[in-house]
Amino acid sequence: MLINLTEVLSLEGKAKSYEAGLEIDEFTCRLGSYKIIDKHPFELTVRNIGGRKLELSAFVRLSLIIPCDRCLADVVTPLEFEIAKEVDLDESEQDRIEQLDEKDYIDGYNLDIDRLVYGEILVNLPMKTLCKEDCKGICNRCGTNLNEATCSCDFDDAMDPRMSVIRDIFKNFKEV
Ligand SMILES: [Zn+2]
Ligand SMILES: [Zn+2]
Structure with a gap:
C-alpha cells in the first residue's frame, strides 16, 4: 500500500491520519519465510514538522508463523510494535545511501507501508522461538x-x- 505524502507536505504544522494496511502475506528474511496472519489495519499519522520533514507514527499488531527452533512446529508469534520515524524529503536518495540510512520505504513522494512495516518486523523478531519452554526437539x-x-x-x-x-x-x- 502506497500513501501519497504531497498533501501533508503542503500542511506545515499539521497532521493527517491514514487507515493503513499490509498487503504482504509473507515475511522473508535471511532466516526463512514466515506467514503473516492476524493483520490488523492500523492508523498511521503523518505530521508535518516543517522544512519538508515528516514524522510518521503508528502502532502495528500482527502475528507471524515461525517454526520452533527445536522441533520446527509452527508457532503463532504475535508481534506488537510502535513505529516512530522522521523522514526528510529534501534528502535525495543519494544522501540516504551515503548516510547508510535505509529509508527504502520512501519512494519519491510515496510512503510504502509494506516496506515500512517489513523493516520494523525485522528489528522486532524474537531472538528465539520455542513451541513451549521445555520443547524436547x-x-x-x-x-x-x-x-x-x-x-x-x-x-x-x-x-x-x-x-x-x-x-x-x-x-x-x-x-x-
Ligand atoms: Zn518445539
Ligand atoms: Zn532417535
Missing part, C-alpha cells in the same frame, strides 16, 4: 519429534558429560 539421529514420542536411538554418546561418567562406571562393572 527432534532426535538428531532418527528425526523423531521427542515431544510426541520417544525413540530407541542409543544416547550413549549424549553430550551430557555426567552421563558418560556413569556409562564408564557401568562398562567397568561389566568387564570385571
Whole structure:
C-alpha cells in the first residue's frame, strides 16, 4: 500500500491520519519465510514538522508463523510494535545511501507501508522461538519429534558429560 505524502507536505504544522494496511502475506528474511496472519489495519499519522520533514507514527499488531527452533512446529508469534520515524524529503536518495540510512520505504513522494512495516518486523523478531519452554526437539539421529514420542536411538554418546561418567562406571562393572 502506497500513501501519497504531497498533501501533508503542503500542511506545515499539521497532521493527517491514514487507515493503513499490509498487503504482504509473507515475511522473508535471511532466516526463512514466515506467514503473516492476524493483520490488523492500523492508523498511521503523518505530521508535518516543517522544512519538508515528516514524522510518521503508528502502532502495528500482527502475528507471524515461525517454526520452533527445536522441533520446527509452527508457532503463532504475535508481534506488537510502535513505529516512530522522521523522514526528510529534501534528502535525495543519494544522501540516504551515503548516510547508510535505509529509508527504502520512501519512494519519491510515496510512503510504502509494506516496506515500512517489513523493516520494523525485522528489528522486532524474537531472538528465539520455542513451541513451549521445555520443547524436547527432534532426535538428531532418527528425526523423531521427542515431544510426541520417544525413540530407541542409543544416547550413549549424549553430550551430557555426567552421563558418560556413569556409562564408564557401568562398562567397568561389566568387564570385571
Ligand atoms: Zn518445539
Ligand atoms: Zn532417535
